[in-house]
Structures are given as structure tokens and as C-alpha cells.
Amino acid sequence: MQIAFFGVGNMGGPMAINLVRAGHQVRVYDLAQPLVEAVVAEGAEAGGTPAETVAGADIVISMLPSAAAVNGLYLGEQGVLKAIAPSALIIDCSTIDAATAKHLAGEAAAVGLTVIDAPVSGGVGGARGGTLTFICGGETDAVERARPVLMNMGRNVFHAGAVGAGQIAKICNNMLLAIHMIGTCEALQLGADNGLDPKVLSDIMLASSGRNWSLEVYNPWPGAMENVPSANQYQGGFAVDLMNKDLSLAMETVLAVKGRAPMGALAKNLYGIHGAQGNGRLDFSSILSMLRAQE
Ligand code: NAD
Numbered sequence: 001m002q003i004a005f006f007g008v009g010n011m012g013g014p015m016a017i018n019l020v021r022a023g024h025q026v027r028v029y030d031l032a033q034p035l036v037e038a039v040v041a042e043g044a045e046a047g048g049t050p051a052e053t054v055a056g057a058d059i060v061i062s063m064l065p066s067a068a069a070v071n072g073l074y075l076g077e078q079g080v081l082k083a084i085a086p087s088a089l090i091i092d093c094s095t096i097d098a099a100t101a102k103h104l105a106g107e108a109a110a111v112g113l114t115v116i117d118a119p120v121s122g123g124v125g126g127a128r129g130g131t132l133t134f135i136c137g138g139e140t141d142a143v144e145r146a147r148p149v150l151m152n153m154g155r156n157v158f159h160a161g162a163v164g165a166g167q168i169a170k171i172c173n174n175m176l177l178a179i180h181m182i183g184t185c186e187a188l189q190l191g192a193d194n195g196l197d198p199k200v201l202s203d204i205m206l207a208s209s210g211r212n213w214s215l216e217v218y219n220p221w222p223g224a225m226e227n228v229p230s231a232n233q234y235q236g237g238f239a240v241d242l243m244n245k246d247l248s249l250a251m252e253t254v255l256a257v258k259g260r261a262p263m264g265a266l267a268k269n270l271y272g273i274h275g276a277q278g279n280g281r282l283d284f285s286s287i288l289s290m291l292r293a294q295e
Contacts, residue, residue: 002059028044101166131155
């Protein structure tokens, strides 16, 4: 397949490389040229302009930081929608609000194009290892058409419902992720403050009812686990700024249905403060530092 790939950052870079390794012809575009070069070194082609990037593509994938970036890429005067062949399928893997996903799909349908939303879970490790979970929203035919390509970058492809449903499911997941990461940090800090070794406490909770993903594969306590951001001064991984974006999306989603999510709202407040204290670019497991006991 000829694949156009937009946004080769922490996630998109390794995802595009996995598509190259699966034998696809991949043309990449990013605002940051060094990131494009890193993927070209692995066998992709540099796209040049956005319109050149999509020329002849069977599949167009975007992995961008925000709804504004997604709208900027596809829509408006400079939008790339009008340069994409009608037979192509657009897969937006960015985490954005469901309303923007639906609006994009509507604009695309007006010119005969199909879009699915396919945000991902699994982090940078999952992107590198090709073990991501894709959470799709869109027509069944389109999701099935995307499935083999998505399976080149991941291990699970879920169909959550109509366009936008992938984004809703992703936001529910990330709200829960924020809550259990903060809870995990609180428990580890409480144990440490009372004389326990956080590594031993982690092992105990992993075999007990406190077990969760943050403890299993993303331990926030420096030294408790190798090859995770806490072992690397919280560099790389999933930025606090991006978690704040997701928690804002979660709160918008709650308000839209007059729902209740007090734990999500508290997580949003805590991550908001943590980001405002200059930690926005650190991995989200760095929230541990906010929970340290005061002298
Ligand atoms: P990132 O900032 O590392 O990468 C985004 C890339 O998009 C950057 O390289 C940027 O230059 C590029 N970009 C921005 N606007 C562009 C445009 N108009 N055209 C082309 N490129 C453009 O972010 P990331 O961590 O790779 O996250 C990407 C998306 O994946 C976000 O929506 C994020 O919420 C989601 N996500 C991230 C993780 C994670 O662990 N990092 C996990 C799941 C989902």
C-alpha cells in the first residue's frame, strides 16, 4: 500500500517505521524536519508538501497533537482534503474531541472521502513495539478496511461505534488512566513515608487488589522498574501537557451530557497544577513529585 503519514513525533515516528517494516511505501510529513529525516533513514520517503505527501496514497494517517492541528491539516484553503484521491481512506489516530472528528468526517464525506477516528492506547513503548490498541469510530466497512494496516502497528483494533465513538472511548480510558496513576503514586508515597521499600510495596500490590496498569508496566517510582520514564528523569513517554489536553476533553464530554465525574475532575485539577508548575513536558508519571510529604 501507498501510505501518507502526517505527524512523526513520539508516537507517529515509530508507527510510521513499523509500516515501512511491514512492507508499505510510506511518505511522511511533519513540521519538524529532523523528525522526518529520522523516519526517512528507516526507509520512508519525505513528503515535501502536504499535497505531495498524499498524491497517489491509498491510506492517509494523521498522528497530530491537537484538534487545531487536525483541522489545519485537512480543512480550509490550505487543507489537504481536496488533494486526496476519493478512493483513499483517512485514518486520524490523534486524540481529539469527538465533535471535531465528526465535523472532519462530514467535510470529507461532502467531497466523497471516508474518515475513521482511530486514537490509540499503549504509549511510546506500544508504538515502538507495534503493540498499540486502536479504538475506532466510523462505518464498519471503513474500520475493516483499516484493520490490516492498523494491525501492522498494533495488537488490538476495537470498533467502538460511529464516527467520534473512538474518541469518546479513548477519553474514558485516559480519564481512568490519570486517576489510577495518581492513586498509584499516592499509595507508593504513603508506603515510603512509613518506611516501606516502594519496590517491595509494588510487588505486594501487584499480587493484591490494588493491581493496575500504572503499577504493572509504568511504575512511577524512580528505580522501581527499568525502561519506563521514571527510570529516565521522566523524559519521553506521555507528556503532562497531553494528559491535560485529554482531561480537558474528558470534562467537556462530561459537561455535554450533564454527567458526573468527580474523580476525573480532581485528576484534571491536579494535573493542571502539575503542568503549571513547569512540568508540562515531563512524562505524566512525574505527578509523584506533587505527592511527596512536606517537611
Ligand atoms: P508529539 O508532539 O511527539 O508529535 C506530534 C507531531 O505532530 C510533532 O512532531 C509535530 O511537529 C507534528 N505536527 C504538528 N502539527 C502538524 C501538521 N499540521 N502537519 C504535520 N505534522 C504536524 O506528540 P505524540 O506524543 O506523538 O502524540 C501524538 C498524538 O497521540 C496526540 O494526539 C496524543 O494525545 C496521542 N497519544 C500520545 C501518546 C503518548 O504516549 N505520547 C499515547 C496515546 C496517544
